[in-house]
Amino acid sequence: MSATPRRLLRCGCGGEAKRNQGNAYAALAASALILTLAGAPEALGHDRCSARGAKTVLSTAKARVSPCRSGTARNYYGCIKGSRPIRLTTAFTSPDPQVGSVTVTTLRLSGSFVAWLQTEESDFGVGEFSQTIYVRPLRRGGRKLTVSLSERYTLAALALRGDGAVAWIRSIPDDDAEVDKVDSTARKPTVLSSAPESIPAS
Numbered sequence: 458m459s460a461t462p463r464r465l466l467r468c469g470c471g472g473e474a475k476r477n478q479g480n481a482y483a484a485l486a487a488s489a490l491i492l493t494l495a496g497a498p499e500a501l502g503h504d505r506c507s508a509r510g511a512k513t514v515l516s517t518a519k520a521r522v523s524p525c526r527s528g529t530a531r532n533y534y535g536c537i538k539g540s541r542p543i544r545l546t547t548a549f550t551s552p553d554p555q556v557g558s559v560t561v562t563t564l565r566l567s568g569s570f571v572a573w574l575q576t577e578e579s580d581f582g583v584g585e586f587s588q589t590i591y592v593r594p595l596r597r598g599g600r601k602l603t604v605s606l607s608e609r610y611t612l613a614a615l616a617l618r619g620d621g622a623v624a625w626i627r628s629i630p631d632d633d634a635e636v637d638k639v640d641s642t643a644r645k646p647t648v649l650s651s652a653p654e655s656i657p658a659s
Contacts, residue, residue: 506536515566520595522566524548533561535571537595545593546575554580563612568619569596574612588612592623592639602639604646610635624649 511523511534522535523542530549534542550558557579565572572592579585588610592602600621606612610627613634617623624638637646 506538506540506542511542515564515571517566517568520566520569520571522564522571524561531561533564533573535566535593535595537569540595543595545571546573546591548575557581557585563615565615565617565623567617568621569599570594570617570619570621572615572617572623574615590615590623590625592617592621594621600641602644604639 506521511525513521513523515522518538520535520537521542522533522545524531524533529551530547532547533545535545536542546559546561548559548561550560557577560576561573562576563572563574570592572590575589575591577585577587577589586608588606588608590602590604590606590612592600594600602621602623606627609629611630613626613628615623615625618641620641622639622641624636626634626636628634633651635651636649638649639646
């Protein structure tokens with residue numbers, strides 16, 4: 458996909474974040490993933506880190522994720538309490554179909570890590586489409602992870618653990634689902650199960 462236009466990356470803040478609603482299947486799948494990545498829940502809280510004018514969409518006692526809008530672009534920032542925010546990614550919809558769009562969904566925040574699904578589409582050439590899971594640290598030196606998903610799959614659920622481990626369920630309409638994970642020290646996915654109902658409870 459062609460590079461994001463520079464002008465779209467120079468965004469101010471002050472927009473409202475969209476709320477994504479999952480379906481019943483994704484909710485059940487997410488519950489199963491929580492069992493897979495079992496860990497102590499983090500208390501909700503407020504911190505002082507935020508991009509100026511941004512509205513918080515995810516927050517724990519340790520960290521925060523805040524998007525802000527300028528025109529058709531939306532910058533996503535994350536930070537650890539007491540630290541300056543860092544830009545994670547930029548979502549936008551261009552009026553030029555050759556440039557296309559970048560959407561950010563399924564945001565997860567745990568410990569000092571944030572994860573999300575990023576979808577990129579354009580009519581450039583024969584048309585381009587990609588889905589990518591990103592895991593990014595909010596502390597310097599943390600592991601970065603990027604996992605590409607085949608366009609034939611739909612992401613049904615995504616779970617993130619505080620040490621950066623991530624697991625997800627990807628499904629094909631009218632077909633079986635697959636559960637994958639990447640441990641905190643790993644770089645490549647491991648298949649856990651071919652169907653969500655067979656995920657072990659511990």
